[in-house]
Amino acid sequence: MTTVVKSRIRRDDDVIVTAGRDKGSRGKVIRVMASDGQVLVSKINMIKRHTRQSQASAGGIIEKEAPLAISNVQYYCSKCKSGVRLGAKTLEDGSKVRTCRKCGEVLDK
Template identity: 50%
Template structure:
């Protein structure tokens, strides 16, 4: 299985979700919940969202974890199942890009027009 976007012929993709964004889950077992993006996995088109899509992993004892046992951690969610969340309108929104007069490129909420810091 090839996971590199260049090898798949997808080229460079523009992601509407970035690390630190608050997102709304639109599909899956955590549908309707919001959370903060911990990390975006660009090669897999997925993101880790804090305290959402929790899975249990069994680990054997190691130096880092001498007792071993069952650990709960976040599993990645596909980007198509996430939407940026705008706290001013309290709903998920689409994101647009615009260039300010100072030649600075910013993201903004298409619903409220508020800027989202990059």
């Protein structure tokens, strides 16, 4: 049984890695796999893959992102210049937005 990890991280968010090999690195979220509790972040957790020669490619070694645990990344707040926890807020017009818990900045426009 898989545990669905509740996270407010979304695609295209800027995140900072808080644990593991790429600790302290920043990247953009490519994909959120909520049911696996994992995220793909651009240029983070790169792995080398050997591909066989085919008509489509010359083969060789390609580098690609490997998923990492969603709990190992935090939203990067450009105002706080650090990883922060996200809060939620309902605006006057009824729309829900995410906020930085540190500085209170509304992150969704």
